[in-house]
Amino acid sequence: MPFRRFLRASVPQSQLAAVADEVARRYGEPSAQFECLEANNWLSVPCVVNDQWFVKVIADQHSFVHALLTTGRNIGAFSSGTEGFFEHFSTPIEMAEHELEATRRMRELGVNAPEPIEAFEHEGVGVLVLEYLPSFRTLDELDAEAAVSFAPELFENLSRMHDAGLTHGDLRAENVLVAPNDEGVETLYFIDATRVREEAIADAKAYDLACALASLTPLIGAPVAIEAAREHYSASDLLAAREFLDFVNMRPDHDFDNALVKGEIEKAIS
Structure with a gap:
């Protein structure tokens, strides 16, 4: 969809490359190769780095879209006769840290989820690093x-x-x-x-x-x-x-x- 393409394009390739380089540096790789995935995702730019790590790059515009979606979902919850229960993340790094923690909790309970590795901030974007599932x-x-x-x-x-x-x-x-x-x-x-x-x-x-x-x-x-x-x-x-x-x-x-x-x-x- 055009809006989704806009969200992807609004994170410059140079910035995505810098994130990939940082991921490789953190985990001892001499260089980084990355590929952006064509995923049905409004809230991040999903990438694969060195065929080892699944990386979500979350920018300010993704946080803004999350706020809009959260408002819409809460209005829908009101229509079901209950108070809205969805909460917004105020910053990209908060979005990344929440998903990291939620993934950790699922795995602690014995629920399968990609292995959570790290969430960090780099050059103004939130970065979530998870295990890459190459075949699904x-x-x-x-x-x-x-x-x-x-x-x-x-x-x-x-x-x-x-x-x-x-x-x-x-x-x-x-x-x-x-x-x-x-x-x-x-x-x-x-x-x-x-x-x-x-x-x-x-x-x-x-x-x-x-x-x-x-x-x-x-x-x-x-x-x-x-x-x-x-x-x-x-x-x-x-x-x-x-x-x-x-x-x-x-x-x-x-x-x-x-x-x-x-x-x-x-x-x-x-």
Whole structure:
């Protein structure tokens, strides 16, 4: 999209090269090669450095866009009958540090995520360095059979986060990756967690669950998605998630049959 291209172009190639050089210097590499990835991302310029590190470069304009998105999401939360629970990051380095910490917490809980390495500031931009996963598919790239097989794992990991008081806040197909682990077995990896207010954790959990159902339903159908969710979530959890489905359905990164999912939730808990 033109605006996304504008965000990428507004971080000059020379500045991206300087960040790549700094990453290589920090980890003992004599030189740096970097490639900017064509990712569906409004909030950073994602790059790969020396085929070893996944690097997000976050500039002031990305922080500004995050503020706009946060306002829009909170308005959507109000439409679901609750106070807005998304929080804004005031600076690019704060955005990078939050994602680093969220990724660390997920891994501490046994939830797969790329290894968090470092967040730092360089020449006015925030820099997040993570493990590079060279081979992965996003959730929406799976065929129906594969998506069905991974659905229980998705809800198991999500409930593990929720039980520990951690929410994702931006769960969508592009933020759930399928990649081989250290043993070569394909598993789910979660990326791009955002910030929510701690006092609104219950609403944020319900929103996460609604987003998970919205992401899986186009791939495997609402009945199968809800059945997988019920292994880890109660009827009251599903009812709470149902209240957020209208809001989730308004988001451009979800495309599902809202009425069908609502109806299947009512069937499942009746």
